[in-house]
Amino acid sequence: MKYEEIVAKVKELCEDADLKGYDNHLAVEVEIKGEGEGVFYIEAKDGKINVQPYDYHDRDVRLITSGDNFLKLANGKLDPVLAFTIGKLKVDGSIEKALEFKKLVDIING
Numbered sequence: 001m002k003y004e005e006i007v008a009k010v011k012e013l014c015e016d017a018d019l020k021g022y023d024n025h026l027a028v029e030v031e032i033k034g035e036g037e038g039v040f041y042i043e044a045k046d047g048k049i050n051v052q053p054y055d056y057h058d059r060d061v062r063l064i065t066s067g068d069n070f071l072k073l074a075n076g077k078l079d080p081v082l083a084f085t086i087g088k089l090k091v092d093g094s095i096e097k098a099l100e101f102k103k104l105v106d107i108i109n110g
Contacts, residue, residue, distance in 0.1 A: 001035060002036055006036045006038075007053045010030075010042065010051050010074055013074055013108060014049040014051055014108060015049075019044060019048065019049065022047070023047075024044065026042075026045075026097060027041060027042075027043045027045075028042045028043070028056075028060065028062070028063060028097070028101050029055060029056045029062040030062075030063050030064075030065075032066065033065065033066055034067070035068075036066075036067035038053070039053075039054070039055045040052060040053045040054065041054060041056035049104075059093065060093060060094055060097040061092070061093035061094050061095075061101065062092040062093055063091060063092075063098065064089070064090040064092065065089045066088075069083060069088045073105065074108070075109065076105060079102075080098065080099075081099075084098070
């Protein structure tokens with residue numbers, strides 16, 4: 001899968017997300033390794049999610065994984081804690097913010 005396709009799928013998944021009750025700010029940079037390699041960011045702010053194909057130097061946390069694994073994470077088919085534990089996900093930065101990302105994924109997937 002190409003980088004652009006990965007970003008488009010994540011945008012599509014997030015565009016209708018209802019973040020009512022989620023008042024936190026979270027900036028996650030995602031680094032895709034291997035097929036579809038590239039960097040993009042996901043920002044939850046003011047009740048909305050923004051996904052953009054840029055690096056985000058003011059991020060709270062960076063998640064490093066393959067494109068396939070990230071799409072599984074985003075769809076709720078792969079638990080981020082399990083992925084981290086078995087080496088399918090690397091975290092650079094705040095583990096607390098990485099766990100906050102799990103909460104965000106749970107909200108997105110209902």
